[in-house]
Amino acid sequence: MQPDDRYVSPLASRNASPEMQAIWSPRRKFMTWRQLWIVLAEAEHELGLPVSGEQVAALRGAAEDLDLEAAAAYEKKLRHDVMAHVHAFGDVAPEARGIIHLGATSQFVNCNTELMLIRDALGLVAGKLASAIDRLATFAAEHRSLATLGYTHLQPAQPTTVGKRACLWIQELSIGLAEVEHRLGMLPLRGVKGTTGTQASFLALFRALEGVDEAEAQRRVEALDRLVTEKLGWPADRRLPISGQTYPRVIDGLVASSLGAVAAAAHKMATDLRLLASRKEIEEPFETSQIGSSAMAYKRNPMRSERICGLSRFVIGMIQTPFVTAAEQWMERTLDDSSTRRLTLPEPFLALDGVLELLNNVSAGLVVYPAVIRANLEAELPFMATEEILMAAARRGVDRQDAHEAIRQHSMAAARCVKERGGANDLIERLRGEPLFEGIALEDALDASLFIGRAPEQVDLFIDEVVGPIRERYAGALGHEAELKV
Structure with missing residues (x-):
């Protein structure tokens, strides 16, 4: 079979960055397994189990010598992926063969590795999300006072500003960032728990040591769990206090939900951009040689925003399965989680990474058309100015109800002119001929700045209070250069 005869996930070929793909790659996974075996052996040596310093050194020296083909050959024979890699590691560190995986179960490497990969992937998501927030904040500040038509129910409503609307996008993205940061801060490590979580195998190893009584054996098992956790760079107080064979699968659902929150915020922004592009007010970047349609040569389709929506929808749709998997785990563990988690762990991350690559690209190159924005606003502004005109008439002694009825009738007539003809x-021309409004400077009521309230000041305050701390926390991640694939 030729390489092109195999299905390749578009998450890898079209969307996810090399950095995110590397996190979920086979090499990263199996190298992390080896890291765990080395740390376990080192901790066991320090706590007096029959693991020599020379054996630990041998494992460290052979760690990079990873032959995936040899491991695959072992797995084909043994039908067990963890034992296949135990044998492959033993082949390149023969003096340590007998102590690799000592006292551990497969989930020692599987669960701890998955949690470490989730941690790294969440960190990558957070950095890219912060970069997009930073770019959008720059855009918002630049257009803080540019009045634009506001919408409720997708119908013209009170004006806002382009910058204020951008801050609404940022606010939802920042909520998503807070979710990701919270999940990172709460993410536990499984630690060293044994086959069904009782640590029985490790207790037996320490009980067998000469001069170690029961209390000391108990103490050393607890110390082993803590020491391995700390050696892996994890806070000891964030290891699971107890577990079954696996870490609680509900954690996967919570992680997926945090990713879904980011996806929903990105989808909302991209949908708004698609709507604004249809009104020719704001467009995403469009390259000079880019083709919008194979038939309609004039088209400037918002393909980046459309892809953001499509991929975000996929991420949101992936929330349910991890929770169902968690709900259907039996007793200490059942294996029906394994096959589905090979999909539901990496794929939402890969898809959301593609979303964030697109989001950074779009946020860095938004194109604004102030003349169109002004024309669209002015087409509706007379209707919105009627409240100010009504108040001005009342101040001049005109009966408010008479003025209201006159405005209502003229507004309906003007609307028919727009919609039917x-x-x-x-x-305004109709009102100018109305005796009730004689002497009122009707044109003054068409000043858009009268209708945007504190929108510019809200932008300034929002950027200072919300975006400023994000920029400080992620200073090194800002300005991420996204490389888009077709």
């Missing part, structure tokens, strides 16, 4: 909004 495709004419311009002539409401």
Whole structure:
């Protein structure tokens, strides 16, 4: 079979970055297994088990000598992936063969590795998300006062500013970032727990040592769990106090939910951009040689925003399965989680990574068309100015209800002119001929700055209070250069 005859996931070929793919790669996984075996052996040596310093050194010296083909050959024979890699590691560190995986179960390497990969992947997500927030904040500050038509129910509503709307996008993304940071801060390590979580195998090893009584054996088992956790760079107080054979699978669902929160925020922003592009107000970057349509040569399709929406929908859809898997675990563990978790652990990360690559690219190159924004706003502004005109008339002694009825009738007539005949909004001209409004400077009511409230000041405050701390925390991750694939 030729390479092109095999299915290749588009998450790898079209979307996820090399950095995220590396985290979930076979080499990263199996190298982490070896790291765990080395740390376990080192801790066992320090606590007096029959593991020599020379054996630990042998494992360290052979750690990089990873032959995946040899491991695959062992797995084909043994039908067990962990034991296949135990044998492959033993082949390159023969003097330590007998102590590799001493006292451990397969989930010592599987569960701890998965949690370490989740940690690294969450960290990558957080950095890219912070970079997108930073870029959007720069965009928001630049357009803090640019008045634009606001919408509720996708119908024209009170004006806002382009910068204020961008801050709404940032706010949801920052909530997603807080979710990711919270999940990182709560993520535990399984530690050293044994076959069903009782640590019986390790207790037996320490009980067999000469001069070690029961109390000391108990103490050393607890010390082993703590020492391995710390050697892996994990806070000792964030290891699971107890476990079955695996770490609680509900953690996977919580991680997926945090990713889903980011995806939902990205989807919302990209949807808004698609709607704004249809009104020719704001567009995503469009390269000089880019083709929007194979038939309609004039098209500038918002393909980046569309891909953000599509991939985000996939991430959101992946939330359910991890929770169902957690709910259906039997007693201390059942193996029906393994095959599905090979998909539900990496794929939401790979898809969201693609979203964040796109989000960074779009945020860095948004194109604004102020003239179109102004024209669209002015087409609706006469309707919105009527409240100010009504108040001005009342201040001049006109009966409010009479003024309200006159405005209502003229507004309906102007709307019919726009909708039925495709004419311009002539409401102000109609009101100018209305005796009730004589002497009122109607044009003054069309000043858009009268309708945007504190939007510019809200942008300034938001960037200072919300974006500023994010920029400080992620200073080294800002300005991420996204490489997009077709």
